Amino acid sequence: MSGAYDLIVLGAGPAGVGAAVTARSHGLSVLVVDENETTGGQVYRATPQAFATRADAPANPDKKEGAGQRQSLLASGAAVAFRHSVWQVSPGYRVDAVGQGGPVHWSAPAVIAATGTTERVVPFPGWTLPGVIGLAAATILLKSQQMLPGRRPVIAGCGPLLAAVAVAVLDGGGKPAAVLDLSGPGDWLAALPALASRPDLALRGLGWVVRLKAAGVPVHFRTGIAAVRETADGLAVTPCRVDADRRPLPDGAGQDIETDCVAVGHGLTPGTEITRLLRARHRFDAALGGWVAEHDADFRTSLPGLYVAGDGAGISGAAAAHLQGQLAGLAVARDLGRLGADAHETAAAPVRKRLAAAQRFGRAMARLMALRPAHAASVAPDTVVCRCEDVTRGEIDEAVAAGARDVNQLKAWTRCGMGPCQGRMCGETAASLVAEAVGSRGAAGLWTGRAPLRPVPMDLLTGDFTYADIPLPKAAPL
Amino acid sequence: MSLRIGHTVDRPGAVTITVDGTPVSAHPGESVAAALFAAGRRRLRESPRAGAPRGMFCLMGACQECVVIVGGRRVPACQTPVSEGLAVTTGVPW
Numbered sequence: 001m002s003g004a005y006d007l008i009v010l011g012a013g014p015a016g017v018g019a020a021v022t023a024r025s026h027g028l029s030v031l032v033v034d035e036n037e038t039t040g041g042q043v044y045r046a047t048p049q050a051f052a053t054r055a056d057a058p059a060n061p062d063k064k065e066g067a068g069q070r071q072s073l074l075a076s077g078a079a080v081a082f083r084h085s086v087w088q089v090s091p092g093y094r095v096d097a098v099g100q101g102g103p104v105h106w107s108a109p110a111v112i113a114a115t116g117t118t119e120r121v122v123p124f125p126g127w128t129l130p131g132v133i134g135l136a137a138a139t140i141l142l143k144s145q146q147m148l149p150g151r152r153p154v155i156a157g158c159g160p161l162l163a164a165v166a167v168a169v170l171d172g173g174g175k176p177a178a179v180l181d182l183s184g185p186g187d188w189l190a191a192l193p194a195l196a197s198r199p200d201l202a203l204r205g206l207g208w209v210v211r212l213k214a215a216g217v218p219v220h221f222r223t224g225i226a227a228v229r230e231t232a233d234g235l236a237v238t239p240c241r242v243d244a245d246r247r248p249l250p251d252g253a254g255q256d257i258e259t260d261c262v263a264v265g266h267g268l269t270p271g272t273e274i275t276r277l278l279r280a281r282h283r284f285d286a287a288l289g290g291w292v293a294e295h296d297a298d299f300r301t302s303l304p305g306l307y308v309a310g311d312g313a314g315i316s317g318a319a320a321a322h323l324q325g326q327l328a329g330l331a332v333a334r335d336l337g338r339l340g341a342d343a344h345e346t347a348a349a350p351v352r353k354r355l356a357a358a359q360r361f362g363r364a365m366a367r368l369m370a371l372r373p374a375h376a377a378s379v380a381p382d383t384v385v386c387r388c389e390d391v392t393r394g395e396i397d398e399a400v401a402a403g404a405r406d407v408n409q410l411k412a413w414t415r416c417g418m419g420p421c422q423g424r425m426c427g428e429t430a431a432s433l434v435a436e437a438v439g440s441r442g443a444a445g446l447w448t449g450r451a452p453l454r455p456v457p458m459d460l461l462t463g464d465f466t467y468a469d470i471p472l473p474k475a476a477p478l
Numbered sequence: 479m480s481l482r483i484g485h486t487v488d489r490p491g492a493v494t495i496t497v498d499g500t501p502v503s504a505h506p507g508e509s510v511a512a513a514l515f516a517a518g519r520r521r522l523r524e525s526p527r528a529g530a531p532r533g534m535f536c537l538m539g540a541c542q543e544c545v546v547i548v549g550g551r552r553v554p555a556c557q558t559p560v561s562e563g564l565a566v567t568t569g570v571p572w
Contacts, residue, residue: 048508049507054486057487131533134536137534140537141515145509147481147483147508147516387532390530420542421543424541425535455542459551
């Protein structure tokens with residue numbers, strides 16, 4: 001299914017759907033590509049199509065919003081390519097992907113990267129053990145697979161996902177052994193003014209807290225994980241109290257907690273692989289979750305025809321992402337000459353206004369989850385930072401001491417970030433450690449984007465192309 | 479006790495996949511990663527340098543920790559749906 005479109009949207013989460021539906025409504029031909037089997041991204045991730053939701057299953061506002069967006073995309077007439085992994089985007093633009101049927105490529109003068117986020121996990125001893133999973137992974141198990149991460153999981157990290165996951169475990173019939181929150185009550189209080197901008201979400205969060213208390217789930221504030229180790233029948237977590245900068249307190253270690261699963265997440269960082277690959281300009285903003293592609297108020301990047309939207313443009317939350325997608329869709333319609341300047345302004349103004357309110361809430365949550373340099377600095381020398389290549393903190397320090405001045409030098413010298421995840425898992429910690437030496441995250445830089453964006457089997461790329469298909473020029477006469 | 483939540487969805491009848499030759503029961507719609515996790519098979523491979531045990535981690539196709547072999551190809555188990563008779567080999571080195 002190759003072909004040409006006016007616009008290709010990469011990612012079918014709230015931002016991608018907002019972009020595609022808006023662009024379609026102005027007559028553009030649109031293709032939406034996503035790795036999952038349907039829309040929703042991770043936030044509105046649906047149960048598998050093979051599962052039948054029971055009529056008496058508890059209602060949930062996210063499920064409703066996700067279903068509405070799914071419907072709006074299907075009704076929009078946009079072409080969709082689900083279960084396709086994009087591995088290359090070339091200037092112009094050409095998008096290469098692999099799906100069940102093998103390699104495909106499409107072209108369009110405009111691309112919107114709506115690729116969402118990656119979860120950040122700051123390493124601790126034992127974080128690579130089977131049974132230790134991301135907090136976002138736990139939400140996927142619960143929301144999509146309808147599966148508990150454990151009967152008595154430890155839920156650790158920071159941000160609103162902690163309580164959301166803990167309550168979903170209770171709803172599913174499990175009981176969290178403990179919730180360990182790096183934030184203190186004061187951090188949550190500081191977010192109150194922004195929380196007031198979304199009373200529905202604030203009330204939902206409050207409901208979660210009440211629910212956990214009623215169920216007798218221990219919630220420890222200003223507490224992280226010192227270490228996880230395997231036991232005869234599961235895992236044991238050593239909790240550790242931290243200071244306001246999330247630095248472990250010297251005598252902060254607490255009693256071990258026995259558990260069957262650890263779900264841990266230290267916030268979200270924008271997924272910038274597409275914009276990095278195309279060499280758009282980026283800037284670092286800790287409050288937005290890390291490096292983001294520079295963009296204007298209509299989400300145009302520094303490259304003509306390339307747009308960003310959603311958490312990949314800076315962590316702002318699902319509601320803001322959907323509106324950002326709409327603005328990017330409107331900008332594409334205008335830039336392709338399908339929407340006049342006045343009509344564009346008329347359409348964009350109310351969306352911008354709603355976005356300002358939605359971003360307030362999302363960005364307060366992003367600040368709560370932002371990486372504190374002292375947290376990354378607390379990683380022990382023998383702890384693995386780069387999971388793919390088993391590169392330890394000590395090896396990173398050695399490279400920095402030997403003169404590695406940015407993350408790409410670090411990568412070349414140590415292989416940190418060079419493995420199949422392409423630095424998605426270790427990038428934030430590694431960059432924070434380099435930044436300590438060179439002064440700032442801006443100076444430490446960001447991984448250079450490289451294709452393939454996902455590991456792709458060679459035979460899928462070549463398809464039925466064989467040696468005999470290689471065009472050989474006729475030999476010159478002797 | 480099962481990790482599958484029973485009161486929210488009706489799953490299609492179970493199919494059998496094999497993992498390193500051993501039969502494992504799973505439901506259509508589940509990913510290989512989730513099915514193995516529910517079956518208590520958490521160790522999926524060893525890290526290339528230290529040989530340390532690894533299992534599924536991000537569940538969204540980003541970390542590549544859950545890579546297994548299906549049909550002669552390395553695939554992330556979290557992005558691979560189960561089907562009757564699917565043969566999965568764990569312990570893939572990178």
